Amino acid sequence: MRIGEFAERAGVTARVLRHYEDEGLLEPSRTSSGYRDYGPEDVGTVARIRLMIEAGLNTATIRQYLDCVESGSDRMSVAMCPALRDRLDEVSARLDDAAARIDRTRAGIDRLTGG
Template sequence: MRISRLAERTGATARALRHYEDRGLLVPERDRNGYRVYTESDIVRVAQIRTMIAAGLGTAVIRRYLDCARSGEHGVSLEMCPALRAELDALARRLDAEEASLRETRQRLAALTSAR
């Protein structure tokens, strides 16, 4: 299938699919004319990529661990290994710190708006 059909079937834009290809996350075959040719397995791969991006992982991390992604009836999951666990734990800590910073900012804003 061509890139437009893959985009339609996955909900990703053709631009996003080209970006995934540029980052080494998606590797389509090429026909004689040089057009990208995608298979049914690329639909699953795009779902895995999009799920990992939505979870806050960057493309460099996804590239390292995309082979750990599994798709099943309950969606996409990751097969854990120590290095991946460390990456995910670091991301969770970073999110916790950002959340705490936002709470503090809200408190300062509330103090400013309630001060007379």
């Protein structure tokens, strides 16, 4: 299917799809006239890419580990890729640190404002 139809089906814009292709995350086939031609399986790939971006991974990391992420009926699994699990644990730890800094900052603001 062409990029416009596929973008609508995948829930992203055509610009996002081109970006994923530029980053080496998605490689649609091409028609004889050079148009991108997406297959139904590409919808799952886009869903995995979006989930990994939402999890805080950059495109270089996603490119490295995209094949490790399996789609299930209602979730994704990284069980087959321990290195990706380690990266996700690092992201989670950074988020925990950021949340702790936010809490300390709010406490400082409360002390300054008497709140």
